[in-house]
Structures are given as C-alpha cells and as structure tokens.
Amino acid sequence: MSVRFLMLIAALTMILTAANALEAQKTAWGDPDLQGTWTSDDCINTPMQRPANAGEKLYLTEEELAQREAAIARQTENDKQEFVAANARPNVNPPGHWGERARRPCRQTSLVVDPPNGRIPDLTPEAQTRIIPRGAGNNNAQPASWEDFSFYIRCITRGVAGSILPVIYGNGTQIMQGPGYVLLLQEMVHEARVIPLDGRPHAGANVRSYMGDSRGHWEGTTLVIETTNFLAGKTGIGLNGGGTPTSDALKLTERFTRINANTINYELTIDDPKTYTRPWKVGFPITQEPGYQNFEYACHEGNNAMFNSLSGARTAEKIADTK
Amino acid sequence: MSNRLIIFILAVALLVISIYGQTPAPRAANIPRMADGKPNLTGLWQALGTAYWDIRDHSAQPGPYYQLGATGAIPAGQGIVDGGEIPYRPEASAKQKENFKNRLTLDPEVKCYMPGVPRGTYMPFPFQIIQSQRDIAVAYEYATANRVINMGKPKEAAVDTWMGTSNGHWEGDTLVVDVTGLNGQSWFDRSGNFMSENVHIIERYTLADADHLNYEATIDDKTVFTRPWKISLPLYRRKEKNAQLNEFKCVEFAEELIYGHLRKK
Secondary structure, eight states: OOHHHHHHHHHHHHHHHHHHHHHHTBOTTSOBOOOEEEEOGGGTTSOSSOOGGGTTOOBOOHHHHHHHHHHHHHHHHHHHHHHHHGGGSOOSSOOGGGSOOOSSOOOBSOSEEESTTOOOOOBOTTGGGOOOOTBTTSOOSSOSSGGGBOTTTTTSOOHHHHTTSOOSSOOEEEEEEETTEEEEEETTTTEEEEEEOSOOOOOOTTOOBSSOEEEEEEETTEEEEEEEOBOTTSOBSSGGGOSSBOOTTOEEEEEEEEEETTEEEEEEEEEOTTTBSSOEEEEEEEEOOTTOOOOOOOTTTTOHHHHHHHHHHHHHHHHHHHO | OOHHHHHHHHHHHHHHHHHHHHSOOOOOSSSOBOTTSOBOOOEEEEEOSSTTTOSSOBOOBOOSOGGGGGGGSBOOBOOOBTTSOOOBOHHHHHHHHHHHHTHHHHOTTTTTOOOOTTGGGGSSSOEEEEEOSSOEEEEESBTTOEEEEEOSSOOOOSSOBSSOEEEEEEETTEEEEEEEOBOSOOBSSTTOOBOOTTOEEEEEEEEEETTEEEEEEEEEOTTTBSSOEEEEEEEEEOOOTTOOOOOBOOHHHHHHHHHGGGSOO
C-alpha cells in the first residue's frame, strides 16, 4: 500500500470522525444540541464598557493575555491558602474564594462588543431622568423601605441580561431541550425561561413581565431567542440587572452559537429606542466546566439581609430620636 | 383421558394464563412518545379542583377576608387523599390545626416561598414539563419555582432544599420520581397540612391519553404521620391555542405583608 493511500484513509477517517462529532451534537428530533450547564465565569473581571483610551481594540494582545493568565494562577494559589486560613480569622464577609473565578482569561477588553468603541450608547433625554433604586448595590445605609433596593436585592429578578452577565457567583445557565422547546435555568433567583420554538406569535401586548416573552428559532446551528413584552422601568442591562431601567419598547435578541464541545458564544442585542439612542450588543463566551452545576437559590426565602437592613435603619432612627 | 392428564392440562393452562396475566398492560397507543418510545410528557399541565385550599374533603366556607366577598370565599371540593384521612400523629394533628389558625402568617404560599413537592403540582397555576432525551424539567408558573428530575444514575441530595432532589426512572409508561432532601418547610395546601424534613415522596406520572396526566404521590414521613399515605389526581393539558407559562414573580406581592412594619413612618 502506498503512503499516499494510507494518508488518504487517515484523512477520510478524520473527516468521518468530525462529521460524527457534529452529528452527535444533535437531539433525537434533529435540533442542534446545546444542552449542558454553561457559565460566564471566564469574563468575571472583564469590564462592561471598554476604557476610552483602548479605542476600538476588542481583544487583548498575547502579552496582556499572558499577564491575565499569570494573575489567574496567582489567584488560584491564593484561594488555596485562603481556604485553609479562612477559619482562623472570622470576618463578617465571606472569604473571596467563596465566589466563582475565571478559569482562563477572557480575551475581550469589554463585554460591550458593539458599538465598536465598546461603550454603551447615549441614553435618550427621557431615559436620563429615570430613577435607579438607591440601594442597587445593597449599600443603602438608611432605606425607607424595600423599594429603595434593586430588584436583585429584593430577590425578584435580575432580568434577562443580568441573569447571564458574569458576576461574583451564580453564573450558570443550564440549557435543556425537549421537542419544540428550549429551557434556560439560571441559578441566582432561580429563573426558568421556557422558549417555544414552534413559531407561535408573541403574547398580547398587555401581557408584560420582568423576563419578557421569548420565542426561539434556529439559524443553522445558532439558537436565536427574541424577547419582547417587558415591563417598563424595572431592571437595566447591567450586572445583576443594574443600570438605567429599560422601557416597554425593549426588544432583546440573543444568539447562542456553539463553537466547540465546551464553548458557546453568547451575543445579546439590545434594541430599546426609548432608552438608548442606538441598538448595541454585549457578547462573551460561556463554557462547560467539569463539576460545575446549578444549585437551588432560595433567595427570597432566606432574605434575612432585607429584614436586617430595614430593621437596622429603623433602630438607628429610634436611637437618633432619643438623643 | 385420565384424571391425571386433565389435571396436568389444567395446570399448564393456568400457568399460561398466569404468565400472560402478569405481562404489563399494553402500551397506550394514543399518547405522544419520544423517539426512543418513552412517553413524552412535554407540555403545559394544570390541576382542576380545589386541592390547593385543602387536600382533604371540604365544604364551601368564607375566606379569611370578608372584604373580598364571594371572590375570596373557599369553594367546596373532593379531597385528593386516598382513603380521605391524613394519618397524622396526635401531636402533628394539633400542629396542623394551629397552622390553619395562623395560616395568614405561617403559610409559605402567603409569603411567596417556593411551593415544594407535591404542592406545586395542584396549585391554581399551570406548570411546564420539558422532557429531554435524558433529564426532565418542571417549571412552575408560581414563584418561578423549578426542578430538574435526574434520569441518570441516582444522586444523593447534597443539601436540603425547598424543591428537593429528584431522581426519576421509567416503570413501563410511568415516570416514577423519588424526591428526597426536602427541607420540610413546605405545606401541602392552604389549610396547614404539613410535613417535616424527614419526608420522602415518590411521585408517579402516567399519561392516560394525550391530554390527561395521572399524578400520584406517596408521602412517607414517620415524624408526622403514622403510615405512608397517598394523593392522586389527574392533570389536564392546557389546550388554549395561545396557552403558555406566564410569569408570576410574587415576591413584590408579599413584601408589604412581610416587611411593611419596617417601612419608615
């Protein structure tokens, strides 16, 4: 047998194996298979907006990447030591290693990928007047009521964007698929987004919700989800649903594209002409990691922080009154 | 023919009958199935009836707030408890009565807490089952509660939770779900019927036809009950053309009740 013939057989085998791998990523009913638990952890430290002096540079240089990689390695070593040492010095705050960490550096310089400068577009004049709850960061010293806190701190929701943007923990999105449906399960505030794929029209315009009304379809192997029917003036397009609350005109388009066995490219287009002067996009990879899974997040059921914040504020007022 | 031969033939006949008699009931023909032949439970399901008020037989009665008039009254209903009675231990029976008396402050549903199992199944809200090739997810409209039924190698509950740890398997056309790791803070209904963290629940979901899903749950909790007991009810597929799981994020409907006394005067 000639070497050439052997090489041909080897090449054919490789092609067939690759084709099989692609075939394996289909469900029994023929949809692309995106199932698994995916986390946005790798982009935890990537800023939402790019520093102005970085211009249109979306990706880090090889040198910058190497620095990030070294920083992650140092952090891992530090976490290992903290894990042992933490019990030795009790603190009111949980140790840093309780949070989730990037496993590899995110290549991007910002989560905003469009406009090309990586900055959130200007707000409309009306949107600039919208009120953001003062205690959005859970740091309101004297809340008059629970309404001074964000919808996240109140354990209501973080919105569609806030439920997948990387934060300190709970960055998992479990994707499950059944015939005609995709389900997205998100740990923090236990979101469950049921996405019909049968092309049915959106719910009537008067059925509005925090997480909106989602419809999905496939473009090649990309899952595209369009969501409308949002409540006005609730969460924003920021970490944990922070930022300027969006309007009732908000339309979100999400694209989930699997680029290899353990990575999906996630891209979210924000189109809200009552809030932003132009549509914009955030995007980042989400990855499957060994052992990573969602747990039950009984946020409201265990929201002692809300009770303590409010009762603390009332007690402080009482003390001030008696002085 | 000798008597012996007749007896032998009869014995063989009996054996044949008994073997055939033991074969599982023929597979229901008119139910949706997955590619692998398993029943496909995917869909939007909801219970009818008033078990959410009281899983036992109950008469029509006024609700806790007269201001709501007839809209706040409690309709009569046939119970879903097999045999009618919940076999409470004496002290547990007293606690149930106490729960009922204080239901406006103690019922976890009033506070928008997760419903637990089996309560989520027969609340006056639909729930969506999404069945994958392996695991099966249940998303309840009430409080956006949800759970994933693991159909792979059974997993032990890592911690106690509101919705528990669910391990499922198929027995013929019936989905059997073993629920452990429940935190014992859930009630069964709005009448104070309760369980403890020692509860172990086995659910059975069987499609009667394309649009009816028979539900059973066996409740075993030696701390609260003298013996295991069972509830059973049919679930109905929501058939409206535009039926879908809506959002009922009820936290904000309960905040004034829970934190109102801490609002700045």
